[in-house]
Amino acid sequence: MVVSATSRPGGGRGSGDPGRPPPPSGGRKGRIIPRLPVRLRRLGLPYLLILPALLLELLVHLIPMLIGIGMSFIKLTQLYIRNWSAAPSAGWSNYHLAVDFNAPVGRALLHSFLVTVAFTLITVALSWFFGMAGAVLMQGEFRGRGVLRALFLVPYALPVYAGVITWSFLLQRDSGLVNHVLVDQLHLFGDKPFWLIGQNSFASIVVVSLWRWWPFAFLVLMAGLQNIPRDLYEASAIDGAGWMRQLRSVTLPMLRPVNQVLVLVLFLWTFNDFNTPYVLFGKTAPQEADLISIHIYQSSFVTWNFGTGSAMSVLLLLFLLLVTAIYLLITSRRRSDA
Amino acid sequence: MRDPKWLKWVRIIGLGLLGLFTVTPIYVMITSSIKPLKDVQGDFHWIPTTITFSAFHDMWSTVPLAHYFVNSLIVSTIASVVSVVVAIFAAYAVSRFRFAGRRAFSITVLSTQMFPGILFLLPLFLIYVNLGSAIGVDLYASRTGLIITYLTFSLPFSIWMLVGYFDSIPVALDEAAKVDGSGPIGALIRVVIPAATPGIIAVLIYAFMSAWGEVLFASVMTDEASRTLAVGLQGYATQNNVYWNQIMAASLVVSIPVVAGFLLLQRYLVQGLTAGAVK
Numbered sequence: 001m002v003v004s005a006t007s008r009p010g011g012g013r014g015s016g017d018p019g020r021p022p023p024p025s026g027g028r029k030g031r032i033i034p035r036l037p038v039r040l041r042r043l044g045l046p047y048l049l050i051l052p053a054l055l056l057e058l059l060v061h062l063i064p065m066l067i068g069i070g071m072s073f074i075k076l077t078q079l080y081i082r083n084w085s086a087a088p089s090a091g092w093s094n095y096h097l098a099v100d101f102n103a104p105v106g107r108a109l110l111h112s113f114l115v116t117v118a119f120t121l122i123t124v125a126l127s128w129f130f131g132m133a134g135a136v137l138m139q140g141e142f143r144g145r146g147v148l149r150a151l152f153l154v155p156y157a158l159p160v161y162a163g164v165i166t167w168s169f170l171l172q173r174d175s176g177l178v179n180h181v182l183v184d185q186l187h188l189f190g191d192k193p194f195w196l197i198g199q200n201s202f203a204s205i206v207v208v209s210l211w212r213w214w215p216f217a218f219l220v221l222m223a224g225l226q227n228i229p230r231d232l233y234e235a236s237a238i239d240g241a242g243w244m245r246q247l248r249s250v251t252l253p254m255l256r257p258v259n260q261v262l263v264l265v266l267f268l269w270t271f272n273d274f275n276t277p278y279v280l281f282g283k284t285a286p287q288e289a290d291l292i293s294i295h296i297y298q299s300s301f302v303t304w305n306f307g308t309g310s311a312m313s314v315l316l317l318l319f320l321l322l323v324t325a326i327y328l329l330i331t332s333r334r335r336s337d338a
Numbered sequence: 339m340r341d342p343k344w345l346k347w348v349r350i351i352g353l354g355l356l357g358l359f360t361v362t363p364i365y366v367m368i369t370s371s372i373k374p375l376k377d378v379q380g381d382f383h384w385i386p387t388t389i390t391f392s393a394f395h396d397m398w399s400t401v402p403l404a405h406y407f408v409n410s411l412i413v414s415t416i417a418s419v420v421s422v423v424v425a426i427f428a429a430y431a432v433s434r435f436r437f438a439g440r441r442a443f444s445i446t447v448l449s450t451q452m453f454p455g456i457l458f459l460l461p462l463f464l465i466y467v468n469l470g471s472a473i474g475v476d477l478y479a480s481r482t483g484l485i486i487t488y489l490t491f492s493l494p495f496s497i498w499m500l501v502g503y504f505d506s507i508p509v510a511l512d513e514a515a516k517v518d519g520s521g522p523i524g525a526l527i528r529v530v531i532p533a534a535t536p537g538i539i540a541v542l543i544y545a546f547m548s549a550w551g552e553v554l555f556a557s558v559m560t561d562e563a564s565r566t567l568a569v570g571l572q573g574y575a576t577q578n579n580v581y582w583n584q585i586m587a588a589s590l591v592v593s594i595p596v597v598a599g600f601l602l603l604q605r606y607l608v609q610g611l612t613a614g615a616v617k
Contacts, residue, residue: 047437049435050431053425065457130356155364242342274455324452
């Protein structure tokens with residue numbers, strides 16, 4: 001104990017320790033005993049501070065993830081769910097099943113994956129654009145600004161199920177507002193289309209997700225705009241830059257670090273989003289809007305094949321890790337070039 | 339910045355369209371909640387023809403809404419408060435100490451954000467069932483299990499945001515507290531926490547909102563006794579009749595606490611983002 005305490009004298013280095021003055025020799029009698037424990041405590045303190053967070057992350061995220069990876073290698077079907085440690089090993093067969101695009105399971109997964117990619121790209125791009133437009137147009141002072149800002153944030157503040165369930169009411173074929181406006185008032189369609197099943201369901205899920213996510217982009221970008229120093233605008237105005245020029249040469253470059261994180265977070269959240277499609281469509285999503293999280297949920301809980309479901313989740317995680325790594329690599333390099 | 343004339347029109351049209359898109363569902367939620375059942379089942383009308391508050395009365399008996407409400411309140415409150423306390427300690431360690439494994443810890447915590455919830459849903463379910471019977475505490479289908487789950491959901495974002503916030507507080511303030519005889523924990527409580535209050539409030543709102551709105555784990559990890567609003571609200575649609583007016587009334591009532599809290603405290607969220615995360 002003594003060795004470990006003295007071998008790392010700089011344990012609490014940095015901003016932590018050096019403020020304490022060395023004990024005056026006169027106070028030696030009372031000081032010498034508590035000194036070691038204090039040092040030890042300092043050394044262990046950061047670990048003690050992160051311990052609760054670490055334990056919780058281990059319990060809820062990391063250990064379940066490892067078990068999940070383990071589960072993808074066993075035949076965990078209905079028969080073994082009560083006694084899942086007795087389930088026979090499956091080797092790579094769950095993965096073979098998931099990526100065999102000639103068989104129904106693999107083909108359905110590929111379809112769902114492609115739908116999710118399209119859904120995520122469209123939703124993130126539009127959410128960013130709406131958020132950016134809202135934040136930029138809100139710059140400056142005008143009457144009603146505070147009220148409008150609060151209003152824009154309401155969809156983000158609403159619990160998912162309350163907001164999305166309202167949308168499912170809006171999108172009802174016979175009693176919904178969307179068909180009332182499009183068919184009865186604007187006469188765009190001859191017959192009332194379905195929005196929650198069939199081809200239109202993809203458009204529906206994009207619109208509902210956009211409605212939920214753009215206020216988050218708006219919030220973050222608004223905070224980012226507040227951090228841009230005023231004098232940059234003043235300096236560029238003296239140089240004769242107009243509003244568009246300032247947007248291009250001051251605002252957008254200054255927001256680049258914010259955008260880097262915002263786009264990544266939006267991408268991950270949208271890709272993994274389960275709540276929106278689940279509340280909008282229920283346990284089984286229509287083919288055209290069969291997002292991956294719902295698809296895996298259904299493969300696991302509805303058909304009771306947890307091994308294959310886990311294999312699909314692991315593949316999804318690997319894909320997201322890969323995309324994140326590539327994204328960070330590209331955007332960080334561009335940042336250091338700039 | 340001097341604004342050109344056309345910008346005024348772009349602003350009016352752009353913000354107007356965004357406002358219309360945002361407000362339409364909210365308008366429908368409010369107006370449909372005061373319509374009688376037959377008006378929400380027939381053709382849609384913008385203006386309610388008959389106004390009745392019966393939905394706000396009936397919704398409590400169609401499903402045990404009050405019971406779900408209490409469950410949601412208990413789970414979300416405890417989860418968010420504990421999560422913030424845990425996050426404060428962890429963020430303080432990351433911000434003020436240089437210890438081995440500091441970077442690994444930050445990366446691990448942040449990377450859990452990208453885990454698909456579906457990947458650890460079933461393993462967690464199995465852990466709760468087994469661990470619960472081993473230590474004699476109900477974790478599966480109980481509020482305790484849901485609280486533990488939710489409080490870790492908001493941890494990564496909370497820690498990340500608080501680290502940024504704590505970093506923006508000058509270390510000299512800590513030092514001053516230490517000269518006055520406080521230890522590191524004393525400095526945290528007397529200096530850092532008061533200076534970071536906006537960030538802490540922002541994180542608290544975030545944690546509460548994410549617990550109040552979670553659906554996936556609530557739908558698998560609860561039974562009738564521990565059911566929260568996220569799942570309970572779907573009860574209005576299981577019968578042959580879909581009580582849209584009651585669904586809208588219930589949605590409105592369960593949204594009011596979070597939306598009101600969020601709007602009252604949103605400036606702290608913006609401040610928190612400005613000071614910490616967005617740098």
